[in-house]
Amino acid sequence: MSFLDPPGVTKNQLNAAIALAVPSKTLRNIATRCRTCNQNSSTHKQMNTRTMHINRGNSINFLQLVFGNWYASTTSENSFGVAATITASIEYPAGVFTQVKFSGVAQGSIANGANIVSDKAFIGIPQNATFWVRSYFTSTGGVFVSPNNVMNTGGNAGEYCMAVASGGVDYTMSAGAANTPPFTGSAYYPLAILGMSNVPSICCFGDSRTSGQGDDSTTDLGMFNIGELGRTLGRDFPYTLVATPGDKLSDFVTRYAKRGAIAVYHTHVNWGYGINDLGNGATAAALQANCEAMYAAFSAYKQSQTTLSVQTSSTDGWTTQAGQFQVTSSQPRLTFNIWVRTKPSPLYAFFDVAKATQYPSDQLRWKFPGYTLDGTHATPLGYASIPDSGFFDTSVIV
Numbered sequence: 001m002s003f004l005d006p007p008g009v010t011k012n013q014l015n016a017a018i019a020l021a022v023p024s025k026t027l028r029n030i031a032t033r034c035r036t037c038n039q040n041s042s043t044h045k046q047m048n049t050r051t052m053h054i055n056r057g058n059s060i061n062f063l064q065l066v067f068g069n070w071y072a073s074t075t076s077e078n079s080f081g082v083a084a085t086i087t088a089s090i091e092y093p094a095g096v097f098t099q100v101k102f103s104g105v106a107q108g109s110i111a112n113g114a115n116i117v118s119d120k121a122f123i124g125i126p127q128n129a130t131f132w133v134r135s136y137f138t139s140t141g142g143v144f145v146s147p148n149n150v151m152n153t154g155g156n157a158g159e160y161c162m163a164v165a166s167g168g169v170d171y172t173m174s175a176g177a178a179n180t181p182p183f184t185g186s187a188y189y190p191l192a193i194l195g196m197s198n199v200p201s202i203c204c205f206g207d208s209r210t211s212g213q214g215d216d217s218t219t220d221l222g223m224f225n226i227g228e229l230g231r232t233l234g235r236d237f238p239y240t241l242v243a244t245p246g247d248k249l250s251d252f253v254t255r256y257a258k259r260g261a262i263a264v265y266h267t268h269v270n271w272g273y274g275i276n277d278l279g280n281g282a283t284a285a286a287l288q289a290n291c292e293a294m295y296a297a298f299s300a301y302k303q304s305q306t307t308l309s310v311q312t313s314s315t316d317g318w319t320t321q322a323g324q325f326q327v328t329s330s331q332p333r334l335t336f337n338i339w340v341r342t343k344p345s346p347l348y349a350f351f352d353v354a355k356a357t358q359y360p361s362d363q364l365r366w367k368f369p370g371y372t373l374d375g376t377h378a379t380p381l382g383y384a385s386i387p388d389s390g391f392f393d394t395s396v397i398v
Contacts, residue, residue, distance in 0.1 A: 023198040029265045030057025031193035032225060034240040036259060037071040037144035039186060046168030047143045048177040049135050049188045052157040052224060056238040057197030059127045062120040063090055064194040065100055066265060069110035070258055071144040074246040077258040079113040080141020086110055089172040090123055092131035097173045098123045115191060133190055136170040145186035147245060152217045152224045153179055161187040192240055192265035200397050201238045203263040204229045206272025208245035214377035219384055228306060228353045229270060232387040236394055249273035249290045250282060269301040274308045274336060278329035284336040295346055303347055307337040307354035310366050312375045319369040321359055330364055349396045356389035357382050
């Protein structure tokens with residue numbers, strides 16, 4: 001024992017205590033901006049994509065990519081009924097390509113409606129470094145992409161999606177391709193990017209608000225996150241947005257096999273469902289019961305819940321408080337939020353995005369002007385107000 005060791009404690013005991021205090025590294029998603037697909041095109045059969053991500057896990061020396069051959073609609077999880085092929089690379093730093101292989105070969109085959117996990121691609125990427133994933137997806141059935149406002153072609157994001165019916169060229173190992181209609185705002189993103197890490201990784205289940213409808217990633221300080229969760233989590237944590245615009249939790253509870261399986265690549269789960277349930281006549285009690293069913297189904301994960309932001313109609317384009325009026329969801333939303341704020345078991349936290357976006361003295365109306373343009377979704381200004389609002393405390397994510 002040296003004079004630096006605590007009295008009465010052996011070196012082995014000290015090392016054991018340190019090991020317990022520091023979470024062990026496991027294989028998990030380490031990247032921002034992973035997400036599911038919500039659109040498809042049977043016209044386009046071949047697609048090149050370049051997507052931008054930040055390593056919010058630990059510094060890593062290998063990556064594995066997870067891709068899917070399916071998409072989620074508001075009522076089901078769908079595919080074209082045929083297998084797809086995938087080739088991919090990691091671009092880091094910009095302009096330097098590392099081939100990703102699948103079972104030892106460059107081209108992988110994704111079974112109909114399934115996911116594929118690549119082999120390890122040995123490459124060193126420091127914590128908080130930006131990198132890109134290039135992929136070339138082909139299928140005789142068609143292609144799948146994200147919502148229209150997700151991809152960012154400008155700045156240091158440099159994303160693109162080029163889809164064609166035939167004659168496609170694989171650009172995963174070269175600096176080529178450019179955006180082509182109709183997917184100038186959409187792309188095919190990895191479901192997860194895996195590395196050894198002990199940083200919490202969050203799987204975000206939800207609807208268009210989680211997906212970021214109405215947002216613009218160019219306003220996010222060069223990190224290019226969007227949505228009620230992505231903008232805040234992406235500053236410090238890796239995440240996947242498993243979010244379908246228009247979706248209801250009442251539909252998800254019976255049709256989540258493919259989306260639910262993405263949680264296995266994460267340590268934490270957040271729930272953002274509810275506004276579409278309440279807007280379609282569900283009671284707060286019914287929504288609460290479905291939440292509790294999902295909490296039980298995902299009991300292996302640390303879970304959190306977001307409160308539901310305001311939903312209103314307006315006679316003046318949401319430019320004033322007096323011009324906003326309650327809608328079907330208004331009162332049950334308040335009841336539901338009261339329940340969420342009790343942090344019901346087994347939640348470790350709730351994130352109060354409602355308070356971040358509502359008018360400070362009026363929980364039934366949006367902040368104004370400029371925080372919403374449709375009464376349901378925030379604008380970039382509205383989404384950007386969430387991270388620094390004081391109502392989304394990420395220090396509890398451990």
